[in-house]
Amino acid sequence: MTRSVTELPVTADDIRIARLAAAAIALTVAEAAIPMPLPGVKPGLANIITLVVLWRYGWRDAAWVSLLRVLAGSLLLGQFLAPGFFLSLSGSLASLAALGLAGWLPRRWFGPVSHSLFAAFAHIGGQLLVARLWLVPHDGVFYLTPVFLGAALVFGLCNGLVAAHLLADPGRTPPP
Amino acid sequence: MDRAALAAWRRHLLAGDLLVLAGGLVATVASFLLLWQGEVPDRAIVRAGGAIVAELPLNDRRALSVEGPLGTTVIEVEPGRARVASDPGPRQYCVRQGWLSRGGAVAICAPNQVSLSLNGGGASHDSLSY
Numbered sequence: 561m562t563r564s565v566t567e568l569p570v571t572a573d574d575i576r577i578a579r580l581a582a583a584a585i586a587l588t589v590a591e592a593a594i595p596m597p598l599p600g601v602k603p604g605l606a607n608i609i610t611l612v613v614l615w616r617y618g619w620r621d622a623a624w625v626s627l628l629r630v631l632a633g634s635l636l637l638g639q640f641l642a643p644g645f646f647l648s649l650s651g652s653l654a655s656l657a658a659l660g661l662a663g664w665l666p667r668r669w670f671g672p673v674s675h676s677l678f679a680a681f682a683h684i685g686g687q688l689l690v691a692r693l694w695l696v697p698h699d700g701v702f703y704l705t706p707v708f709l710g711a712a713l714v715f716g717l718c719n720g721l722v723a724a725h726l727l728a729d730p731g732r733t734p735p736p
Numbered sequence: 737m738d739r740a741a742l743a744a745w746r747r748h749l750l751a752g753d754l755l756v757l758a759g760g761l762v763a764t765v766a767s768f769l770l771l772w773q774g775e776v777p778d779r780a781i782v783r784a785g786g787a788i789v790a791e792l793p794l795n796d797r798r799a800l801s802v803e804g805p806l807g808t809t810v811i812e813v814e815p816g817r818a819r820v821a822s823d824p825g826p827r828q829y830c831v832r833q834g835w836l837s838r839g840g841a842v843a844i845c846a847p848n849q850v851s852l853s854l855n856g857g858g859a860s861h862d863s864l865s866y
Contacts, residue, residue, distance in 0.1 A: 669752035677756045681763070706768035713760045724748035 584609040588633035611723035654686025655679040676720025680712040777854035780818040804848030
């Protein structure tokens with residue numbers, strides 16, 4: 561057998577991101593099995609991983625984990641390039657942008673719960689924007705906004721608390 | 737959940753977190769009020785054969801009889817709401833609709849060519865034709 565001529569060195573960074581992305585993907589797939597009363601309302605459990613990664617390793621790693629999760633999660637659920645994939649992607653990009661901005665907040669007063677809430681609201685905001693501009697070009701899409709915002713508030717708070725809980729115990733997250 | 741566990745969760749909420757949480761709550765409630773309350777109607781508009789025959793303010797209790805090709809349709813108004821109390825039409829759709837209270841709501845008694853609508857809100861129809 562000829563030896564491969566391409567060299568793809570795997571760094572410790574790559575391994576860590578792959579491990580965390582795998583955890584996020586597992587949560588995405590598990591979450592898809594939970595029945596929800598409205599399409600578009602989801603707990604977004606994978607965002608707990610994104611928050612932990614953001615807090616521990618920074619925004620760049622969080623972006624990798626989040627986008628890998630969207631890509632691989634959609635492949636596993638058969639949603640790749642379907643409308644749901646683009647909604648998921650736009651929500652994730654909006655959240656990452658919000659998390660990038662929230663990174664400027666002083667950590668003394670703004671913990672993971674703040675980040676989680678900003679990410680949740682940005683997520684639904686990005687999704688509604690893309691839905692309005694592309695999928696349903698009618699203001700009717702905004703009719704359910706109060707429900708989506710309420711869900712973002714509740715799930716943003718819960719995910720943020722869980723992330724804070726995990727971060728408070730160093731033994732539960734892999735070291736940097 | 738016991739008190740100690742609750743206190744442990746509460747410790748993860750910093751001052752700024754509570755601020756963000758309150759802001760999110762305000763945004764949610766505001767969106768609910770803005771998008772779901774609609775305009776509060778203050779007039780009931782009664783049409784017969786396409787022409788407006790009466791505009792009744794929704795702050796008083798009164799009844800109005802309107803003549804159509806089949807007979808008399810009775811419109812009833814109460815503070816904040818209005819309904820078609822009786823109609824000679826065969827299927828009674830407009831009567832069974834009951835009280836209308838949302839802005840833009842409409843009850844149409846097509847056979848007798850009478851309609852009752854409330855002002856305010858986006859109209860749910862483009863035009864009426866009998």
